[in-house]
Amino acid sequence: MSSTDTPRRVPLTPAARRALAAAGRLFYERGIHAVGVDLIAAEAGVTKKTLYDRFGSKEQIVVEYLADRDERWRACLAARLDVCVSPLDSVLTVFDVSREWMDANSPRGCSMVNAHAEIDDPAHPAYTIITGQKLWMLGLFTDLVRPLAPDAAESLGRSLMLLHEGALVAFGLRIFPGALEHAREQAAALLTR
Amino acid sequence: MSSTDTPRRVPLTPAARRALAAAGRLFYERGIHAVGVDLIAAEAGVTKKTLYDRFGSKEQIVVEYLADRDERWRACLAARLDVCVSPLDSVLTVFDVSREWMDANSPRGCSMVNAHAEIDDPAHPAYTIITGQKLWMLGLFTDLVRPLAPDAAESLGRSLMLLHEGALVAFGLRIFPGALEHAREQAAALLTR
DNA sequence: CTCATTGTAGACCGATCTGTATACTCGACC
DNA sequence: GGTCGAGTATACAGATCGGTCTACAATGAG
Incomplete structure (x- = not known):
């Protein structure tokens, strides 16, 4: 919608x-x-x-910047999810695409999270874009796991969200190497049980 | 050390x-x-x-700001970990203390992560403090789980780190309510298996 | 031909930025 | 009593901030 x-x-x-x-x-x-x-x-x-x-205005440039990245991210992800053959495959693909996306052009972590650190006002027009993408990702994870576990979809979706967001932060701060890969493994363990 | x-x-x-x-x-x-x-x-x-x-200089004020928060966070955490009776108790207490810390004075997520979004230069004196805290947290998680699973301590420590960082981000962006509590549950599930 | 659109070049505005300077007050300590 | 550290008050400097302005060139459509 x-x-x-x-x-x-x-x-x-x-x-x-x-x-x-x-x-x-x-x-x-x-x-x-x-x-x-x-x-x-x-x-x-x-x-x-x-x-x-x-x-x-500069504010509008900021809005366009975030809207543009959001749009490209969703398109990039959607294209890869299109060819997935199972819910598990889809979930793991999200982590794969994230890793490639980070390697390619986001060494400093998630642009939405970074922008949020600089925008305090929820009334700021960029705020909707930031939280919108995160809510969309949560909904995506939840929808993807629903066929696997209809009753636990909400909980599993949130768990995947935490692993994914944590991996993005860990990647951006270079806390340890292979954060996205580790998160992918944990996601797989979470779903194959 | x-x-x-x-x-x-x-x-x-x-x-x-x-x-x-x-x-x-x-x-x-x-x-x-x-x-x-x-x-x-x-x-x-x-x-x-x-x-x-x-x-x-203003830069030094920033350094003191981050060093002060880092110091207070570690002291707050150490005091609570002192009275823990088991490794599992300790790990779950980290999530409890995080939730209380966030509720009390950090509605906008982790100050280190937020500061990192504004500091690009790794040579900046604040950079050491930011990554230092995160590496310390990773080491803490790893050390806490070592008695439970000596061979898997590194991997489990990283998993807990991802859950914890993800929960801080989810809390700050208000993606869904009870992020820290959910992360705590996932940590418990991860360790009691 | 005309006219609106898109663009360059560059001066300009008031506000705010980090940082410095001068002059003065107050209290503690020797 | 004299000195020193910590503080106030305030003006100032030079740069940069977001944003506006005028003047002019190119282009394409009716």
Whole structure:
């Protein structure tokens, strides 16, 4: 019912697309408050006027940044889940895709969790995107395990959620190597019992 | 060997103590980059000159903020673990203390994880404190389960770490109620098998 | 041809940022 | 009595912040 209730509010012209790409990289690597609009404009090869013509405010750039990552993550995950042959396969695939996603472009952990650390106000338009993705992931886990254990689906979904979130944090802080793989093993142990 | 390798670098005069208390509250609630030294000084009822006389820089205030929270957390936990009667009791107590700690003064999740989202540079003096606490927690979990399963202690310690970190994130983002309690149950199930 | 859209170039605004300086008060200690 | 540490009050500096402005160029559609 709400797979894409965070519609693109801003039409992405070529310059806007470059700006969003630069903003996304900078926001993720350095943090939202640490990156100014002048830097975004310079890195994107775009003038500040274009930035404000397209996005209207820095806050809106932040919203687009998170909405964009959310959208790409869900699409990436959905494509991989499409070819899964069983609920167990699907759950383990989530952890596989997470590991690949982290290895590829998220060495500093989950962008939603990181953004949440900088956004205190629940009324902030980005707040919905952040908690929305997490609630969606919880629902996904729960739905995936329901065929395996209809009565314990809620509980199992939450357990998988904890393992997954914990692994993302452990990966980002480099607490120990192979956090996603370890979480995957624990998920498998949890479901094959 | 390194329970307090983050010594207090700054002597805490009364005014410095007030400043650190105000800075801690503000940093945690609004984020580090979002809080200026003028605000800290005003909230603490202290002049900016006193701030810089005591701490020298905002960065040092951040370091003291994290070191202080780390110290208090470890002391709080150690006091409660002292009276535990078994390894299982100890592990479950960690989750209990975490829940109480979160309920009491950490509605926005782990301050170390949140700070990490704003500090990109591993050379930053706060980085050691952040990863230090997490490595200490991992070591604690591992040591606690060693009597229960000497051969699986490393693996079990990591599993408990994932559950615990995941619960802190889930709590901070309010993904579902009772995250710490659920993690505690999962930890119990993991160890009583 | 005209006109709206998209863009660049760059100056500018007021506010806020971290950090420093000067001048003064107060209390403790020798 | 004199000195020193800790503190207040306040002004200031230089940079950067988010955001706005004017002027102009290119492009494509009616």
